Amino acid sequence: MRGKNKILVIRFSAMGDVAMTAPVLKEFMREYPDTELLMLSRSLFQPFFNDIPNLNFYPFEPKQQHKGFLGLIKLFIALRKQKITAVADLHNNLRSRIVSLLFFITGVKTARIDKGRKEKAELTRREQKILRPLKLTIIRYAEVFKTLGFPFGLQNKLTEKRPQTLTPADFPFISFPKTQKWIGVSPFAQHLQKVYPLQKTETVLLALANSGHQLFIFGGSSEEEQIAMEWECKHKNVTSVVRKIKLDDELKLISNLDVMLSMDSSGMHLAALKNIPVVSVWGATHPYIGFLGYGQSIKDAVQADLYCRPCSVYGNVPCYRGDFACMNNLSESVVINTVLNKLSNGEKTTIGQTR
Structure with a gap:
């Protein structure tokens, strides 16, 4: 019976994934509204799932109680008490495979994601590159559930924006009420090959700010905080939120944006969570690999047409040409105009706020 189904969903990291x-x-x-889901992931990511009905979150602590093989055994023993009927492994790494195997041994049906490593290798190799759009990661996720006996179709479309309430007490750096278009900017990424050069990014930011729009800079590290603060000091319409608010408040702020400008990074996927359109900038990676954000259009992906792209799935491979042409040759005006065009084509939004 559907009401008795309880699926363990495993995806540990990274944030965007x-x-x-x-x-x-x-x-x-x-x-499948009567099916229960138990999401197993790092505690930091719990806010992503707060508004999903019939879903409970189970925190994975790899540096503490779930560290090492014995920690995974302890995790399995605790999860088994949840009366899991199926396991959807959306990660397919060593840890998730161990947890899935333990459930499989005890008679629980399991399925894991096919990451398509072979075709991704064909897409990123230097010689005889096969440049073609591969299956979206979100479709690969859905296929795991199909293997478990739960097929469903993905709409892959942004729905109506629902701005969450912002209060001056929680967001003292925001001037209320909203009188400008709000642009989120997520200019950083884990790997440098996915980052638009900072000097070029600054040119883009100042041009958008001079156009009368309010910009919010998102990031995570202390180094990124320092860079964002320097940009903030250069224009009254640029505000850094790096390390100022927690993730759940970041999502609230994102829900009030009109557009997000992001690298191939978590910023694109956080915006998609809140039905915000994204202008994405791609360097060593490529939308064809499958990581384009949910509901986003490849028409809004800014990228250079080079024979060497993509050269990496995750952006962790240094540029073998040595000139980083995929980003250095990408004109600031193209990025600026793509954002401005997206703003002009978008519907007028209202901010969810209280005074």
């Missing part, structure tokens, strides 16, 4: 699971799980719940 975990965020991509949330809209897929929302669509799953619309098709």
